[in-house]
Amino acid sequence: MGVKGLQQFVDHFSPGVCVPVNLRIMAQQHLSKTQLVSTATAKSSPTLVVDGMACLRYWYSCEDWVCGGQWKEYISHLVHWVEAFTIVGIRLVFFFDGVVDEQKRPEWVRRRRRVNGEISKVFRHIKIHGVQPGRELFCLPSGLATFTRFALRSLGQEVFCSVQEADYEIASYAHRHGSMGILGQDSDFIIFNSAPYLSVAKLNLDKLTTVVYNQDSLCQILGLAVNQLPLLACILGNDIVSEERMQHIRSNAMAAYRRGHPYPGASKGEKVFAVAQLVRSVWGSEAENSGLIPQSLGLSDPDQKLLERGVHSYLLPGQGPLRGVDIQDVPPGTSCVMKRYVSPKIIKACREKHITAESFMVYSVVFEGVVECSNTMEDEEDTELLPQALVYKTCRQRIYGVLLPRDKETSTQVPAVKEWFVFAGNPLKDPEIVHPVPLSMSEDEPSLESLWFGRGPTVSDPRLARFLSIFDCQEFSLLYGTIEEDSLLAALCLVTHLVLQVQQLSLEDVDAYLSQAVCVRHRSHLELQRVTLPYLSGRAVQMASLYVRGLGHLLGANCACGGPLPNDALMPWQSFDGRLFHSKYLLAHSGATHSELLDDHTSSLDLFIILREKVLEACRKRGRTVQSRPRSAPEPHRSGNTPPGRYPPGHQDGWMEREERARAYQRVRGRRDEGKMRRSDPGGYHYREGSEGGGGGHQSSPTQQTHPLSYPHPGGGGFNHSRPSRMPQRGRPGHPNRRSFRLAPRWSHPSGPWS
Structure with a gap:
């Protein structure tokens, strides 16, 4: 939620509302007050309720954000952030959005469309x-909200996932437990009659200072009582009552206000002052006594009910409900939509695990019958790679089939699940109706x-079998316990599913995925920060998000199947780093040897070869031929007004210098002779350069181009829109020039996220 225009009003036009505060001193004062009425226990420690969704943008301060996330570094930032509060005795309680209220679905859709437009600008x-572009186009890495909940739990923090509106649950918890404050960035918190609202945007973590928004001062400035603030918020507009629905009310309020203020615009924040004046004028004894929306507002019946719901x-x-308001007493999310198909014991466990942020996806299926996924870093203008929503649709159908099994005796058809997934070409006017697909398992x-x-081996093997079946990787059950880490088994499962679903993925893509999954385990977050990139590939950016979204589906499948793997093994910081993946992608497509991909680390190379062969073997069994399609360095696009060797508009680094960096990557390939040459690989596959996109890649003809909003079928051929390389071939004929390649720290990253 959020009151339209109120945050700007209190920040800029309301002296005395924003009060600087030192959280250390505030905690000490709060503790002194609470100890007067209760025994000083761990539970009576000063508690700060944190709006996790509002903090994500401030927590993720890593330099790279387009490449899929620098997850190990992000964890280190969370550790530092949590320690800054706990070291001074402040207890933190985190809340995250767990559901989307269907009444707010239109606002959710509007925001998703807006973010899609921003992602297009990024690509x-x-x-x-x-x-990478600057901060003005900053987008959170895909899956950040989901995995942050598990990260905070791993740090020993108390984390909750909402079953109704998260802002309401945050304010309710803070009010019920007498918390010292709410840390977030949402003007709704100054409307709730709860704990003090503290700004995360103005937080100085080193000094533990920020500003508190004084509700009493706001009421004094506006001439309102605290119980009149909800009506003010709804007339201004929020996620329940849209600005458009109350536009005529605000127009009348502005006209009346300006009659008493002959110089329009002279009063800063006049819209808020005008609505406050309206609320004062219509709030009579009737409204105060009955709690009804004042009839003098002259609202239509639908607008009246909407305003009542908003208040x-x-x-x-x-704090007392509004009398006469037709609103259900049972809050959203407490009734189970699928209760006819799931046992009460499952329903209870599902809700408990959701609230304590121990599971993912299962609550949405069982309780809501609705699953949604926000924006993903996908290029809507490049239709070669399918959107993640389509790539993992079969996985979700099987997850639904596990959670909603058919009755074997009655063969009752279970209901479909409504999906709201954001991707190019989906207008989001209505949800997609997706039917569960049962797994082909034995009768017993x-x-x-x-x-x-259940406990013991009689259920542990079936758990793993169902989990692997969701991703069509049943044969990998024999590897459980033999691969040194569960995260590698998860990565193997995910890469295999991706290659089976996305026909456009090549051997180089498989090498990039697997090599980074093997190498990231041995790199600290400081080492990963030093990975440098000569240029960015839009395709690699999308492939990174595709992988991270796949980890989310692994997590959902794991929760649905009873947890055959520890959830921690499915976290991105165990098997993925966006920056490292991007470097492996560029190396793999430039022709680097496997040894170079694995940093000349012998044991890592052996493990990589084993995993690679398992992927290729699984594909062979299913008739999927994985071919080599190395991609050349992209030809730089210059604006018509940019002379060669000059800086492109808005960028501070010389483009020609970046071209040299790209050529350095290209030279690693050791350009082969113009003649066709064969190369064998450990997987037993052979390719001939010049076929299937070898060298500069296959350029599709005009008739092969697809519409920007259409996608090839997963089983169909792909399109390669990359330009052919104009670089001269290097190396002796028949002997590629295999120079050892390192990611040298002397190549600085050309642009930081805040430029």
Whole structure:
């Protein structure tokens, strides 16, 4: 939620509302007050309730964000952030959005469309400049909110996932437990009659200072009582009551306000002052006594009910409901949509695990019958790679089939699940209706209840079998316990599924995915920070997000099957780093040897070859031929007004210098002779350069181009829109020039995220 225009009003036009505060001193004062009425225990420690969704943008301060996330570094930032509070005795409680209220779906859709437009600008910037754009186009890495919940739990923090509006649950928790404050960046918190609202945007972590928004001062400036603030918020507009629905009310309020203020615009924040004046004028004894929306507003019946619902959303438990308002007493998310198909024991466990942020996806399926996924870093202008929503659709259908099994005796058809997934070409007007697909398991397989609560080998093997079956990787069950880390088994499973689903993925792509999964385990976050890139590939950016979204599906499948793997093994910081993946992608497509991909590390190379052969063997069994399609360095796109060797507009690094860096990557390939030459690989596959996109890559003809909003079928051929290389071939005929390649620190990253 968020009140339209109120945050700017309190920040810029309301002296006395924003009060600087030292959180260390504030905690000491709060503790002194609470100890007067209760014994000083761990639970009485000063508690700060944190709006996790509002903090994500401030937590993720890593330099790289387009390449899929620098997850180990991000974890180190979370550790530092948490320690800054706990070291001074402040207890943190985190809340994250767990559901999307269907009444707010239109606002959710509007925001998703807006972010999609921003992502398109990011990819256009990468294509033109070859580097990451600045902060004005900053987008959170895909899956950040989901995995942050698990990261904070791993740090021993108390984390909650909402079953209704998260802002309401945050304010309710803070009010109920007498918390010292709410840390977030949402103007709704100054409307709730709860704990003090503290700004995360103005937080200085080193000094532990920020500003507190004084609700009493705001009321004094506006001439309102605290119980009148919800009506003010709804007329201004929020996620329940849109600005458009109350536009005529605000127009009348502005006209009345300006009659008393003959110089329009002279009063800063006049819209808020005008609505406050309106609320004062219509709030009579009738409204105060009955709690009804004043009839003098002259609203239509639908607008009246909408406004009542909006005002009611700010009333916390014990603060009294609005009499005469037709609103359900049971809060959203407490009733189970699929209760006819799932046992009460499953329902109870599902809700408990969701609230404590121990599971993913299962609550949405069982309780809501709705699954949504926000924006993903995908290039809508490049249709070669399928959107992640389509790549993992079969996985989700099987997950639904596990959670909602058919009755074997009655063969009752279970209901479909509604999906709201954001991708180019999806207008988001209505959800897609997706039917569960049951797994082909034997008759004596244990029930879902046995999978979730059973113990011993009789259920551990079926758990793993169902998990692997969701990704069509049943044969990998023999590898469980033999691969040194569960995260590698998860990576193997994910890469195999991707290659089976996306026909356009090549041997080089498989090498990039697997080599970084093997290498990232041995790199610290400081080492990963030093990985440098000569240029960015838009395709690699999308492939990185595709992988991270796949980890989310692995997590959902793991939770649905009773947890055959520890959830920690499925976290991105165990098997993925965006910067490292991008470097491996560029190396793999420039023809680097396997030894170079694995940093000349013998044991890592052996492990990589084993994993690679397992992927290729699984593909062979299913009739999938994985071919080599090395991609050349992209030809720089210059604007018509940029002379060669000059800087492109808005960029501070010489483009010609970046071209040299790109050529350095290209030279690693050791350009082969113009004649066709064969190369064998450990997987037993051979390719002939010049066929299937070898060398500069295959350029599709005009008739092969697809519409920007259409996608090739997963089983169909792909399109390679990369330009052919104009670089001269190097190396002796028949003997590639295999120079050892290192990611040298002397190559500085051409652009940081805040430039």
